[in-house]
Amino acid sequence: MRYLSLLKKKLVLIRMVILAFLASLFAMSPILVMEKIVDNASSFNLDRLPIILILSFLYLIMQIIGNSLFAFCSYQAKKESREIGANLQVQVYKKLTVVDISEIDKISTIEFANIALEDSTVIAENYLVPVNNLFISIFTFSMALIYMLRINWMLTLILFPLCLLTALVSKKLQSKMEVYVSNKRENSKVLFNNFSQIIFGIKTIRSFKKETYFNRIIEDSSDKLKTSDIKQAQLESLSEGVLSCLFMITIGLILLVTSIFLIKGMITFGIMVAILMYNNMLVDPLLQLVNIQAQMIKVKESMSRIDALFKMREYKPSYHYEERINKIVVDNVTFKYPKSDIKMLFNFSVNQKEKVLVFGNSGIGKSTLAKILTGFYKPLSGTIRFYSNDIELSYIPYISYLEQDGYLFNLPIKDNILFGDEYINKKYNEILKICCLEKLITEYGDKKIGVNGNKLSGGQCKRILLARALYKGAPIYVFDEITSSLDENLIDTILDNLSTYLKKKIVIFIDHNNKLKMYVDTIIKVSSNKETVIGERHM
Template sequence: MSKYILKRKGMIFALLLLSLVCSTTSIVIVSFIQKIIDSIADKYFDETLYYIILIMIIVIIGFIFNNLYIILEAKIIQKIHIEIKYDLFESLLNIPCEDFFKTSVGSKINLFENDLRNLDDAYFNNIFNVIRCIFILSVGTIYLFYLNAFEGFLLLLFSFLLFLIPTYTGKKIDISFSRYSDCKSIFISKLKEYFEGVNIIHAYSITEKIKNCFSDINFKVESSLYILKREIGFYNQLMISGNYFIISLSFAIGGLLAINKKITLGQLIAISQVINILIQPECEIASSLVEIKGTQTIRIKLKEILDKRNTKVLKTDNLNLSDNLESLEYKDVFYEVNGSPILKNINLKIDAGKKYFILGPSGCGKSTLLKVIANQIKATRGSIYFNSEKINANTNILNALVSIVYQDVFVFNDTIENNIKLYKNYSDNIFEDVIELVGLNKKIKNKLSSTSLIEGEGVSGGEKQRIAIARAILRNVPVILFDEVTSALDKDSEKIIMSKLFNMKDITMIFVSHKVDEEFLKRADHIYCLNDGMIVEDGTWKNLIKNKAYFYHIYAKE
C-alpha cells in the first residue's frame, strides 16, 4: 500500500517541509514563553513586550502553515482514495467470471465499505500522523536537550520503553481487525441476501427464522467489534499510564533542578511545556504504530486482489484477429467443479452464419456449455480452434467474438437507451434498426433516454429480454449465444423474434432451450442434444427424426 504514498513524492516532500515548519513554530513559542518568564523575573519588561509580539507573529505563522498542512494532507489522501478505489474496482472486474462468483457480491462491497475505510483510518491517516509527530518529537527533543541534557535523556529512555508496547499488542490487534473485517463482510453479504429475497421470506412465512439468523450474525459482528475496541482501549490505557509516569518524573526532576538553581524558573516552565507537547505525539506515534500493524491482514488481502490488476492475459500465437470467423471448434472438452464432471467429452463445431440448437433437460449442462463457448468459464480439459487453428484456453479472443444473452437479464440503474447501448456510441440509424428488429414497442421507445430503470422497474420480463437481445445484436460480433431468452415472451412474440433472428444470415447463433417450436428446429443447421453433461446425439432435424433415437423420443415423437 505504501506505493500509493510514494507515487506522490513531490507532495510528500512538501508535506514534510510543512511538518518541519509547524513543529518548529510550536517549540519556538515555548522558547519565547521561557524568555517572557525569565524577563519578568529579571524585571526586563521591554524584553517581555518584545517576546509577546514575537509570539503573536509566530502563532499567526503557525496557523497559516498548519492550515496548509491540513489542506495538503487532505489532497494527498483524496488522490490515494481515488486511485486505490479505481485499482480495486478494476482488479475485481479483471477476475474471471468463474472465480468472481466464488465469493459473494456483499463481500466485494465490504472491501470498499469496510476494509478500505479501516485502511484509511488505521493505515494512511496514521502514516501521515506518524510523520508529523516524528518531526514534533525530533524538534522538541533537541530543544529539551538544549534546556537540560538529563531531562532529554530520560525522555528518550522512557519513550523507547513505551514504543515497545506496540510490539506486544500489535499482533493481537491485527488478529482482531481481521476477525472484525471477516464478520462485517458476512454481515453485509447476508443483509444483501435477505433484502433481495424479501419476497421469498414473506411468501414462505420464514420471517422469524430470518430474524433469528440476522440476530446471530449481528451478535457476531458486534462481538468482534467489542473485542477489537477492548484491546485498543487496553493498549491506550497502558500508554496513558506510561505518560503520566514520564510527566510526574520529569516534573519532579525539574523541580529539584530549579530548587538547586541548576535551571531558571523560565527553563522549568519551558521543560514542562515541551514535555506536555511531546507526550501527545509520543502517544500518537505508539498508538498509530499499533493500528498500522493491526491492518496487516487487510493490507495483504487487498494487495492480493490489486495484484490481479497487473495479470497479463496470455495471447494466442499466430492468431490474426482481423480474420473473419470461419469456424469455432471445441474438441474433447471437459469442465469439472471440485473434481465432479459437469461437461464430459464435448465435441462440437460452429460454422460462420449458421444457426444451432443445444437441447436437453434442466440441469444437463446447457448453460454451462454456453459459458465455456463464451469463455466465461475455462474448460478443465480439451482444445479450442479458431478457423482450424488451436488457440490458448487463457486467451481473451473469444470475448471479442462472442456475445451471450442470458435468461435472467441484468439492467443497470440507468436509462433504457444506456442499458441497450451499454455506454457505447452507435449511429441513430443502426440503433433504430435494432430496436425495430427486437420489437421494442412505442411506449418503450418514447422513454428510451428519459426514464431511469431502478432494478428494472416499469419494464416487463419480455421487454427486458428484448433489451438483452438488442444489446447482443448492437455489439455486432460474429457469434451470439442465447440462453432460454424467449422464456418470458408469449408464443406469438417468440415466433416473431425467432424468425427475425434466423433471417440474420451473417451472424452465427446458438440457442439453448428445453422446448422449441418445431418450425425453428427444422430451420436449424445443426442440433446438439445434451444429457448428463454429454452430447448424446447431434445432427439436422431430418437426420435426428430418421434415427429415432434420443431426440426423436424426447422432442419429436408427437
C-alpha cells in the same frame, strides 16, 4: 503489497518528511522563546519590557508558522491519499476487465463491491495520514529529547524511562487491538453480505413467509459484530485509561523533579515553565502511536484484500471485429471446475449462416460452453478456431452474447439497449419491433428501470437484454436460455423475428426448450456420465 507500494512518486514521501521536520522544528522553537520571555519577566526589570514584547511577537509568529505547517502536512497527506484511493478504484475496475471470469464466479458480487468500494475508501481516507503522523511524532519526540538533554541530562534520564514505559504499554495494547480490528472487519463483512442479500431478496422472503428465519440470521451476525465491537471498545477504553494515567503520572513527576532542580538552581524558572507547557512534545508522540498503528492496521487489512484481488488469474483473449465468420471449430475442448470431479469435453463445428441448438438438461454445462466460446472461460485443453474467408483467425471475433443472468443497469431502457453504442434510429426501432418492446418503451420512456431492472418483469428484462445483444451487431450470436422468462405467446413471435433478422449470421442457442428445435439446423447434444460431460454434433 508493501505499505507504501501505491506511491507512484517517491518525491511525495520526501516532501512529507521535509514538511514534517519543518512543522516539528517550528513547534519546538517557541519553547526556547517562552523560556527567554519568562526568565526576562521574572527579573521584574521594566527595562526588559521591549525585549519581552519582541520575543512575544516572535513567539506568536512561530506558533502561526508551526500550526500552519502542521495543517499543510495534514492536507498534503489527505490529498495524496484521496488521489491514491481514486487511482486504486480505477485499477480495481481495470483488473476486473481482464481477470478470468471463472475466478469472479467463485466470489459473490457483494464481496467484490465491498473490496472495490469499502476497502479503497479506507485507503483513500487513511493511506498516508498515519505515515505523516508517524514522521511528525518521530521528529517532535527527537527534538523534545534534544531540548531536554540540552537542559540537563539527569532530568532527561529521570523522565525518559517513564516515556519509554508509555511506549511499551502502547505497543502491547496495540498488538491485542490488531486482533480485535481483524475480527470486527470479518464480522462486519458477514453482516453486510447478509443484509445485502436480504434487501435484494426481501420479496422472496416475504412470499415464503421466512421473515423469522432470516431475522435469526441477521441477529446472529449482528450479535457477533456487537461482541467484537464491545471487545474492541473495552480495549480502546482500557488503552485510553492506562495511557492517560501514565501521562498524568509523567506530568506529576515532571513537576516534582523540575521543582527540585529549580530550588537547587540547576534550571531557571523559564525552563521549568517551558517544560511544564511543552512536556507533551516528549510524551504525546509516544501516545500517538496508538492511533497511528490503529490506522495502519486498518489500511493493511484493506490492502491485503485488494492485493488478493490483483493476484487473481487473468484471462482476456484478443478480440477484433470481423464482418463475416464462415466456420467455428471446437476441437477437443475440455474444461473442469476446480472443486468438481467431472470434466467437460466438446467436439463440434458450426458453418456460416448455420443455426445451432446446444441442448441438454439444466445444470449439465451448456452455459459453461457459452462462456468458453465467448472467451470468458479458458479451456483446460483443446482449441476453438474461428475462420473468416477460410482463413483461421489468431483472435476471437466479436460475439454478441445474451447471458442467462445478464445485468440491467439503473438507466432508461434505451440506454440499456444502446449500451454506449452510437444511436441509429432505423436500427434501434427495428430491434424494438423484433423484441416486442414498442409498448414498453412508450410506457417507460426515459424513466430508470431500477437496479438490475427490478421495476420490470422477468420477461421484460429478458427482451431488453436480447435487444442489447442484437444492437451490438456481430457475425456470431450466442443466446443462453433465450426462452426463459418469456411469455409463451411471445416466444414464437420473437424466434420468427430472429430467424429473419439473423438469417446470414451464425446463431448458437443454448437452451433446454424443445420448441427451439424447429428453428435450428443442427443440434449439439450435451450429455453426461459419472465422469465426463460430452457435447457432440447431431444432425
